Amino acid sequence: MNDIAELCQFIVGQLRAQGIPDERYAALLARIRTDEDGTPGSWARELTEEGDRLAAREKHLEACQFYTMARFPYPDGAARRTAQERGLAAFDAWRRTAPVPISPLDVPLPEGRVRCWTTGLAADPPRPLLIFLGGIVSTKEQWAPLLGQMAALGMAGLVTELPGVGENTLPYDADSWTMLPRLIDAVGPAADTAATYVVALSFSGHLALRAAPEDSRIKGIVGAGTPVLDFFTDTAWQRKLPRITADTLARLTRTPVDLLPDILPGWALTATHLQAVRAATGHVTSRRDEIVPYADAQLLRRHLRGLRTVEHDDVHGSPRHLTETRLWTFLTLLRMRGVHGPERTALHRALLEERSRKRAQEAAA
Numbered sequence: 001m002n003d004i005a006e007l008c009q010f011i012v013g014q015l016r017a018q019g020i021p022d023e024r025y026a027a028l029l030a031r032i033r034t035d036e037d038g039t040p041g042s043w044a045r046e047l048t049e050e051g052d053r054l055a056a057r058e059k060h061l062e063a064c065q066f067y068t069m070a071r072f073p074y075p076d077g078a079a080r081r082t083a084q085e086r087g088l089a090a091f092d093a094w095r096r097t098a099p100v101p102i103s104p105l106d107v108p109l110p111e112g113r114v115r116c117w118t119t120g121l122a123a124d125p126p127r128p129l130l131i132f133l134g135g136i137v138s139t140k141e142q143w144a145p146l147l148g149q150m151a152a153l154g155m156a157g158l159v160t161e162l163p164g165v166g167e168n169t170l171p172y173d174a175d176s177w178t179m180l181p182r183l184i185d186a187v188g189p190a191a192d193t194a195a196t197y198v199v200a201l202s203f204s205g206h207l208a209l210r211a212a213p214e215d216s217r218i219k220g221i222v223g224a225g226t227p228v229l230d231f232f233t234d235t236a237w238q239r240k241l242p243r244i245t246a247d248t249l250a251r252l253t254r255t256p257v258d259l260l261p262d263i264l265p266g267w268a269l270t271a272t273h274l275q276a277v278r279a280a281t282g283h284v285t286s287r288r289d290e291i292v293p294y295a296d297a298q299l300l301r302r303h304l305r306g307l308r309t310v311e312h313d314d315v316h317g318s319p320r321h322l323t324e325t326r327l328w329t330f331l332t333l334l335r336m337r338g339v340h341g342p343e344r345t346a347l348h349r350a351l352l353e354e355r356s357r358k359r360a361q362e363a364a365a
Helices: 004-017 022-030 043-056 060-071 078-095 140-152 176-190 203-214 235-239 243-253 257-267 271-275 294-303 319-337 342-364
Strands: 103-109 112-119 128-133 156-160 192-201 218-224 280-286 308-312
Touching: 004 022, 004 060, 004 243, 004 319, 022 043, 043 060, 043 078, 060 078, 060 140, 078 140, 103 176, 112 140, 112 176, 128 140, 128 176, 128 203, 140 156, 156 176, 176 192, 176 203, 192 203, 192 319, 203 218, 203 271, 218 319, 235 257, 243 257, 271 294, 280 294, 280 319, 294 308, 308 319, 319 342
Parallel strands: 128 156, 128 192, 192 218, 218 280, 280 308
Antiparallel strands: 103 112, 112 156
């Protein structure tokens, strides 16, 4: 079982990233007493029942959000597996009336299957491809509503999960980076894959940086909280990891927690590897990141050519700066592509307004 206080601590960033206001979930989290599988007052049961109430009112996207909370950090029993299944069904119901067409894409591979949500494939002419990947605890359904914003940028969008997360049945190991080139292959002529960009959050940023020198089609990567070297090699840091992070990594890598320090060093990206990255890069750094050491962000700044960066005084994922991060990410993508015009102007203006709002908010605190 997970610690309830830790679950509540780390779910907040996931909720805010989906645009769920604090007052919408605070009382619900406050009445959760246990993480026993499916018992009254338990994490999965309380949150699933809230999802059920929303689904009964045909608020399918909101229902999906609460089902996704219920399966957090991963399905470890019947109640969380049920929540994940209901979340998938709720999202499927919502996407059929979504503002942009959203279609599934299944990519069968020898080691398993990658399932994706897509928009803008098979446009004429083909659009540049934007792949969006979450981290080790987030499903593609959390991020797929962003497909509308990807379409507004004039790009074909594809949202999927890291190996082992959600519906992705691939193993998560040091070779997981090969998933990206194979996804690009699977899209094929349905998009301009010679101009592929990747938004890769947390651990997926590591995967994207590992793949970039091997696949010249990857023209740009925007990451956030990316583990690079010290995360994988610093055993003292690993001993201080939140239990949720360690347990999730152990599950995804199919390795006992106490043996993670034996396998993780083989994942580290060296200065030599980073210097071989030719793709344009951007990175969001949280100075108080409790999961990824600050030294990894410093390594990126030293060795990635032309790295664009933004830094927040925040914890992993910068949950207090999500609007700014989202605006900066999409603006950075347009800059990488050399795109000018009203979309870029509007994003730049919105980013300046958000930063001004945050400064005023902090001054008043």
